[in-house]
């Protein structure tokens with residue numbers, strides 16, 4: 414009964430996610446107006462909106478104008494139904510199962526919005542992140558709170574740094590424009606100071622640079638050409654300061670993640686919306702999504718990242734796609750890591766003979 418219930422619930426939620434994917438990027442209300450045929454504008458009745466079945470019964474055409482309906486709609490519904498069904502096999506009926514349903518629903522919406530728009534909307538990435546933190550804090554599920562918080566910061570910090578190094582190499586070590594008051598420069602500073610002085614001090618110094626930038630209206634930062642090359646050096650030299658390499662790495666990722674997620678939140682709610690060029694900080698969509706995965710998966714978010722990179726590279730090679738959004742692959746990695754993360758990790762350790 415429970416798997417059947419989960420399947421039907423998933424199909425219904427998938428139908429709602431179609432609305433979210435279509436309307437959220439346009440800033441339209443999710444509740445109003447009722448669904449209409451995008452071609453003829455005829456209002457759709459209950460019989461036109463039965464997940465998957467309506468599409469099959471109508472043979473993929475609008476009942477009123479005969480215009481073909483995108484197969485995307487039944488695909489999203491069937492995918493969500495299938496994922497909820499899978500979750501029901503892992504989790505018995507209860508609060509935990511419903512939290513997992515929410516996790517899956519957020520990821521489906523994010524994946525398809527990224528496919529359409531190459532953007533991961535802040536309400537969804539931060540919504541998923543705070544939901545994971547809140548549930549961990551209140552229920553100890555999906556993780557003990559500390560693991561959820563650390564996982565979120567370290568995952569976001571890790572991908573933020575990967576992006577930083579990637580950009581530095583792409584620019585051939587020319588210095589990028591520093592965002593005022595906060596941008597990737599502060600993230601890289603936080604990583605360097607966090608490695609040497611611990612996550613708390615690392616974050617505090619970077620927040621100080623942020624505050625000074627806000628105060629003076631010009632970037633108060635160390636150049637990326639300095640902070641990024643010094644970071645690996647700092648990690649290697651950490652043992653001479655009485656820190657283990659892993660402690661230094663942890664401090665670095667925590668501090669970088671704190672700045673990346675706080676900076677992203679600032680840009681999401683910045684007080685004066687300007688119609689100028691999008692700041693670099695807004696390009697952190699994948700970083701925020703991985704931070705959200707960290708809040709749910711802890712350090713298994715890095716497995717999700719690895720799986721996402723692997724799946725994306727494979728898909729890119731197979732279909733010779735150049736410009737691909739990364740969000741769908743991260744979401745896929747997140748789903749696999751949620752259900753099979755531990756099993757995969759243990760299989761990998763056995764493979765190494767550990």
Ligand SMILES: [Zn+2]
Pocket residue numbers: 450451452453454455475476477478479480
């Ligand atoms: Zn129509």
